[in-house]
Amino acid sequence: MAFIPKLESPTLNQSKERLEMSNPKFSEMAxxxxxxxxxxxxxxxxxxxxxxxxxxxxxxxxxIEHDFVAQPQPTSWQDEDFDGSWNTNYNRKICWFLEYFYQLDGSNKSYEAFVEEFKILHSNGLGFKLNLLPVRFHDRGSVDWSDNIQTASGFASFADYREWCVIHRGKFFRDAIRQYQPKLVICTGVGERDNFFRAFTDGGEPERIQLTDFAISVARIDQTLVCVTPFFGGPSGINSHEKMQQLVGSTKALLKRTQP
Structure with missing residues (x-):
């Protein structure tokens, strides 16, 4: 019988080649x-x-002109470009979470006053905020992977761009987690649950936990708890103080449960 060599799938080879073709400026930024x-x-x-x-x-x-710039050191809400960021719906939920998590007194305070008093997302304060993907879009339905973003990123499709970010930007984030060792990483958006865990953990099956009004999923990277939650807003998301209290209570209980 003639020997027939085993060949690697051309589809797999093509996929690897696509993911290795990022634009160097994009890679530095991402x-x-x-x-x-x-x-x-x-x-x-x-x-x-x-x-x-x-x-x-x-x-x-x-x-592309404004955002495709590497940030080796993090920005913060103290920076001029982020003035008023606490007024968006999502960022107000960050304030809610930290208020309940640390039992801060947010009563009778504007969001601006709360952020200033407790140094929310300040370089020397409470909280740190990332995004899995570095390029801004209005929403998922508005993604137009046009020629200019293909050229600037090096990717022929949004799917290739997202996969590259999950793999490579994810490793950058895991390295940062191992260096700075936060207790908790809250990832928002159950639709990207698997990609969040691929990016932020080293594998293993996440645990799904049902709360009163919604479910969360958790896993660990070393001593850091990674928790994927519903989005901070929207009709099925964390859209009330009651739901935020459920989330904070559950994560604090999990942190106590998993402390070495």
């Missing part, structure tokens, strides 16, 4: 803290969304 609000890397609690929103519907050419 493998940094660009695309997130930042804050204090020494904070016990980190937050990770999917990507920045684009409420102003900035066109992609302007986004």
């Amino acid at each position: 493998l940094s803290f660009a695309g997130g609000d930042g804050g204090n890397l020494q904070s016990e609690v980190w937050f990770c969304g999917y990507e920045w929103g684009n409420l102003a519907k900035t066109d992609m050419a302007e986004t």
Whole structure:
């Protein structure tokens, strides 16, 4: 019988080649803290969304010019570019979480006063915020992978871009977690549950936990608890103080349960 060599799947080879073709400027930007609000890397609690929103519907050419800049050191809400960031729906939920987690007194305070008093997402304060993907889009339905973003990123499709980020940007984030050792990383958006765990943990089956009004999933990377929750807003998300209290109570209980 003639020997027939085993060949690797051409589809797999092609996929690997596509993911290795990122633009060097894009790679430098994506493998940094660009695309997130930042804050204090020494904070016990980190937050990770999917990507920045684009409420102003900035066109992609302007986004590339403004955002494709590496951030080797994190920004923070103290920076001029982030003035007023605490007024978005998502970021107010970060304030809620930290208020309940640390039992801060947020009564009769504006969000601006609360952020200033407790140094929320300040470089020397409470909280740190990332995004899994560094390029802003208005929403998932508005993604137009046009020629300019293909050229700037090096990827022919949004799917290739996302996969590269999960693999390579994820490793950058895991290295940061191991260096700074936060107690908790809150990842928001159950639709990207698997990609969050691929990016932030080393594998293993996450545990699903049913709360009164919603479910969360958790796993660990070393001593850090990674928790994927519903989005901070929307009709099925963390859209009330009661739900936020459920989330905070459950994560604090899990942290006590898993402490060595």
